[in-house]
Amino acid sequence: MLKLPNPLTKTQYSVERYIRSIGRHYLNAVVVMTFLIGATYLTVMIALDRHSLQQNISFLTSSQxxxxxxxxxxxxxxxxxxxDSNLPDYIIAPMVxxxxxxxxxIRTMSxxxxxxxxxIGQNFLEELNPRDETSEELRVELSGRLxxxxxxxxxxxxxxxxDRRQRYTFWGPIDFAVSSDSVLIRQFSDLIDRAHNRSDISIDNAKKIMSALLALIAGTLILASTFLFSPLLKKLRNEHRRTMDFENQLTQLAHTDPLTGLDNRSAFNSAIGNLxxxxxxxxxxFSMLVIDLDRFKNINDSFGHPAGDAVLRHVATALQNTFRSSDVVARLGGDEFAVLLPGIVDAASLAMVANRAIEAIAVEVLFEGHTFQIxxxxxxxxVPIHATDEPSLIRIADLALYAAKSARSTVVIFDEASLALRLEANQLSAALVVAADRNEFIVHYQPKVSLLTGEHLGFEALVRWRHPELGILAPGRFLPLMEGSHLIRGMTRAVVAIVSHDLRAWKDAGLIPGPIAINLPEALLVGEEGYEMLAGAIRENGLDWRDFAVEVTEDVFINRSADQILGTVxxxxxxxxxxSLDDFGTGFASLVHLRDFPFDELKIDRSFVANIGTDIRSEQIIRAMVDLSRNLGKRCVAEGIETDIQRRFLLSAGCEIGQGYLFAKPQPAARAGAHLPKRFTGSKKSVAARSDIGRTTGWLTGSQPLNPSETVG
Known part of the structure; x- marks a missing residue:
């Protein structure tokens, strides 16, 4: 009997064969997909490595x-x-x-x-790209030039x-302009651009290879790739984000002041152009403000640049907290800041916001145990009231700033008076250069007297400038303009010569002028110059050292050359x-300074004396100063006495010596000498004469001595 095939068996066999076929294809597909996935993974890793290396090259090249x-x-x-032959070595050494x-x-970066x-030359993707001979030659040439x-x-x-001075004078700037600013900068720029382009090419090649492999994997690979490649894709995104962040950092670095975080001059100029x-x-x-710190150089010189940096950061924070977010706040360099204020077009509003900035800046700054009052x-x-273009705006704002600095801690919005003040200052500055050579400096003398008897005790020599056109100018008109130690030296040398001549003349006339105090600047106390200047004047005029006194300010305590100053003193x-320690109470003196510094006399600043009778705090400070000087065994002198109430208070506080308008204004030598006591011969007559000096000199108001019952309290 013929047996028919079982359809079910055939179907089962067909299904099994299909399944086996599917299994074989699946296995093949798995092998292929595995290979493709591995190839894709390897390609991406090579590309990432290539890209990372190229990014490092770009970063190092830019940093270099x-x-x-x-x-x-x-x-x-x-x-x-x-x-500058006058610049000390301690400034040159850090620069070297x-x-x-x-x-x-730079050599390490190379x-x-x-x-x-x-x-990067060993990277597989590098072999797929045509060799960039131009970039290689450029790199080698740049390396040699660098x-x-x-x-x-x-x-x-x-x-x-x-040697550096000679190099700078003859060929230094030209040599470095040619060797650094032209060819090297252009080659650096070309190399950075080429490195960036090569990075883009490597990314493009990686994308093409990865796209071709992913297309072969088909739908099943897409699902697998979601899990297999998502970390890698994330890494690619991170690399791209790093690239963008790096470019943003470079842009920010080029437009941001690294110390304060404010805009720098480049960003500020760009903002002005946009406005x-x-x-x-x-x-x-819009409006513009230019801000300059008062006496910032003293902080830098006395406490070092870290203290100055702390002050600059404080000022930057104060300005950011004062102005609007839409305002442009920048540090232009040094201690100079500037602000652009869109929409503010009237002087009153601008002055109001500027005064707020001054108040915000004037907060005490603490740094390493020191307190700075800024x-x-x-x-x-x-704009457009004062200026319609950028150069005019900057020039006019600088004029207003110059007028403000003459008063310190002040806001000046530009007007014609500011311009006139600047022009006058420029003319005075030019004339000051030759004032000493033309013997235009003169000396007026203000007497120091006994507050009890009116007895003449000596003089303070005060410089004046006999300007050929403007007449006699007070120190406040020209001393702030004397930038440069050579001008100060010339003026002081003239003062010493005049005082020495007047002393000799008074002594020859039989007068008793007493010691004459001269203000010696720090520049002459550092080294031998100040000492030799006085010693020469004494020798040439046949004088005695006791005919002079030297006044110094408290700033000598914090000068970097304080030890040299101490040696001269x-x-x-x-x-x-x-x-004599001048302007006591207004500087940086501490009890340690007062203990160790060899001085004979404390001078109470006129700012305290002026408030006697109106400010109990000033009176308490004066009593403390007098007690301090007495306990230290020093004399105490009060400046700026203008009323008898002030004189009587100082006497009651224990201060016995004073000077001020109550007794006499600063006078030329002829008028000042008319009040001097004469030298008498004979011991009894001399004693009698000296007991009557208070009446003969007439320094006290009304030319009368004090009541004998008015004694020091």
Missing amino acids: FIRFQQLANQTRALMRASA EDIRGAITE GQLEELHHR DDFLDRAARVAAASKE FSGLKTKEAG SASIGGAL TRFREHGLSI
Whole structure:
């Protein structure tokens, strides 16, 4: 009997065979997909490695470029500083060390770049890209030029100060302009652009290979890739984000002040340009403020740059908290800040917000145990009222700032008076250069007298300037303009010569002038110049050291050359010359300074004396000063006495010596000498005469001595 095939068996066999076939294909598909997945994974990892290496190259090249520019600027700054023979070595030495450190960093970066280029040359994707011979040649040429530039900078740093001065005078700036600012900068820029382009090419190749492999995997691979490649895709996104962040950081670095976080000068100039462009289209005005700190250089010189940096950061924070978020606040350099205020077009509103800024800045700053009282001067200008272009705006705002700085801690919005003041100051500055050579400085004398008897005790020599056109000018008109120690030296030398001549004349006439106090600036107390100046005047005029007194301010305590100043002052006192501490209570003196510094006399500043009778705090401070001077065994002198109430209070407080308008204004030598007592011969007659000095000199108001019952309390 014929047996028919079982349809079910055939069907089962067919299904089983299909399943086995599917299984084989699935296995093949798994193998292929596994291979493709592995190939894709490997390709992506190679691409990421290539991209990471290229990004590191771009970052190092950009960092090396920035460091190179800083080195070029540092080298120029060193050469400019070396050209100034008066600049001390302690300023030059850190600049040399900074240059050497920059050279080391740049060479280190060069070594790291060589290693990265070697590694990227071994990358598989690099072999797929055509070799960029131009980039390689450019890199090699740049490396050679950079090494040459570093050698030049190293030679400048290693040269002596005299050698650098000669290099700067004849060929230094030109050499560094040619060797750094032109070819090297252009090559750096080309190399950065090429490195960026090569990075884009490697990413494009990776995308193409990955797309082709993913297309072969089909739908099942898409699901698998969701789990297998999502971490890698995330890494790619992170790499791209890192690239964007890096570019943003470079942009921010180019437009941000690194110390304060404010906009820098470049960003500020860009903002001014945008506002002027908007002025043409929107017809909306704006304002500008220029801010300069008062006496900031003293903090830097006395406490070091870290203290100055702390003050600058405080000022930046104060300005950010004062102005609107839409305002542009920038640090232009040093202690100079500027603010752009869109929409503010009237002087009253601008002055109000500027005064708020001054109040915010004037908060005490604490740094390493020191307290700094900060103040600032602000100049302002309005657009389009005062200016319609950028150069005019900056010039006018600077004029207003100059007017504000003459008063300190003041706001000045530009007006014609500001311009006139600036022009006058410029003319006075130019005339000051030759004032000493033309013998235009003169001396007026203000007497120091006994507050009890009116007896003449000596003089303070006060300089005046006999301007050929403006007449006699008080120190407040010209001393703030005397920038540069050579002007101060010339003026002081003239004062010493005049005082010595007048002393000799008074003595020859048989008068008793007493010691004459001269203010010696710090520049003459550091070193031998101040001592030799007085010693020469004494020798040439046949005088005695006790005919002089020297007044110094409390700032000498915090001067970096305080030890040298102390040595000069000690030499003065060894000859019997009296040392007076001027403007006491307004500077930085501490009890340690008062204990260790060899002075003979404390002078109470006129700002305390002026408030006698109206401010109990000033009176308490004066009593404390007098007690302090008495306990230290020093004399106490009060300045600026103008009323008899002030004199009587000072007497009751224990201060026995004073000077001020109550007794006499500063006078020329002829008028001041008319009140001097004469030298008498004979002991009895001399004693009698000296007992009557208070009546003969007539310094007290009404030319009458005090009542005998009015004694020191």
